Amino acid sequence: MTLQLQYEFTSDLPLGRWFIGHMRGGRALFRTGPEEVRVPPGDVFVLNQPDACLGGAVADAVIDFAVLEPGLLHEVAQNASTEPGPVRILASHPVSGVVGGRWARTLAVARDLVTSPLALKSDLFTAQVSRLVAAATLETFPNTAMGDTGIADRRDAHPATLRRAVAFIEANPQNDVSVADIDRATRTSVRMVQLAFRRYLNTTLMRYLQQVRLHQASDELRVASPGGPVTVTSVAARWGFSTPARFSLLYRQEFGLTPVQTLRGEHPPLPVR
Template sequence: MSATATHDELRFESKSLDEAATVLGETYARTRISDRRQPCGTVMRIHQRTLTPDVRLDALEFGLGFSAAVDPLETLVFTELNTGRTRFDSQGQSRTYQAGESYLVAQPDQAYIGTVEDVTMSMVIMRPSLLDKVAATAGPAGVPIRFLGHEPTSPQAALRWRGACAYVRSSVVTLPGSEHNLFRSNAASLLASVALDCFANTASSEPTAQDGHDAHPLTLRRAVSFIEDNADRDIAASDIAAAASVSVRALQLAFRRHLDTTPMAYLRRVRLAHAHSELEAACGDELTVMSAAARWGFGNPGRFAKLFRDEYGRAPSEVLRSS
């Protein structure tokens, strides 16, 4: 066995299936392997990167075939199968996948039997509570959001999901400023948002009559004050709504009614203003455009530059050079 670890990254490799089962149990859920095929080389490789406490990015490779009974994961494991084949049996249903397909392994509270055949896969491991925070609803009577299927709702949705995953994986490693907490939390929220968009789920978005009554100017003032005081924190619409003492739907309706925007778009504009101020006040220090952008949660350089130019009429690099 070989293993290396840093504060947010782990690599593991083993030629022992029993050893691999132990690591799988410690990493995901208790795993009992059966119907194994005798390995002739490396059995398993894992590369884990922690994005935030709510999201981890895993790459997993099995160099053999086997079946395993797995206890409930208690997390959401979204998988992109790159090579090989997998099958999942749970609650009397069987699902099979091949290279190029994306899927949710199982509901967090469901045990399953998984079968793999010489696979490599990329996974997003997500705490279910992040979905409630990002979707800004816990459903009727506080019931957490639940996915209604295991595959994206269409081929286009599958492409959007894979594209978002590819962007986050590359940006976590390669983009300057990716160590900033706000950058990482925004990337995690992006994955949760795209998952909710691409996989059928129980999230509701219809405002009630009470929401309409609460969407008054005082709600807006409270929300704006909270956003401006907390733009440097990892906040979601649910946090803003709590500060304004209304539901998230009422909050969204207030912003739409009085400012013709959304709470998160307003937050993005406030963060953009902070990035602009930092670039304007750089005074020859070592600040770069991307470090300022990342500090305020903007991970896509092209998107940041466009938003900046649309708002201020100048490129961020121009503002930095003139400081």
């Protein structure tokens, strides 16, 4: 979403979502509760707290926004939060100008991706792009996500948790699977599931899901006919990879060859999962 306008405003109700912006031109002042944020051109910023009313003024502003559901940040966080409930962003500005610039570039790429023909054909593709922006947001702004685990969690991260999580992932690789979905399927906390993957498989939950999708994509490429309707681009989109280039990079890391080589029948024996 891009806005270019000049006005003052006050909302009577909370927006209910995170609005993360890149001020490409003009100037703005925003108020959420007692906090007042002035945004000059070039800045990346958090517009609001989802549960607070918003006011402010903008003048000749050109702003690109990412609109994120509160639960999405919690789903993509690799660790739990210092507070109950969804992850919260704690500051309006990035931890540094460098990561702020990186976030703005990520948003520009995401905007191109969600307006591409691939996005119209695959809900999974669009969901993965949303998670890409959410992950970049967690890396850019101070937030309540943390990496520590408590004694009770360490005690409860049992192999049965891992078996249930693995079974759910391998039964649903084609779906828009989130951490919250796996949490419900395993009947444990997100923290326990993540700890089980780190402890017993030396990986993360989302990395394991990514590997399962890579193997599914590889199976599809191996049985396809070169020059037929199946392409590397279509397979990457079908299995939720944001770009063919990223898919190729991850594929080479996993299998030691490119997707194009597999499509041409040049694959070596696949490693056992």
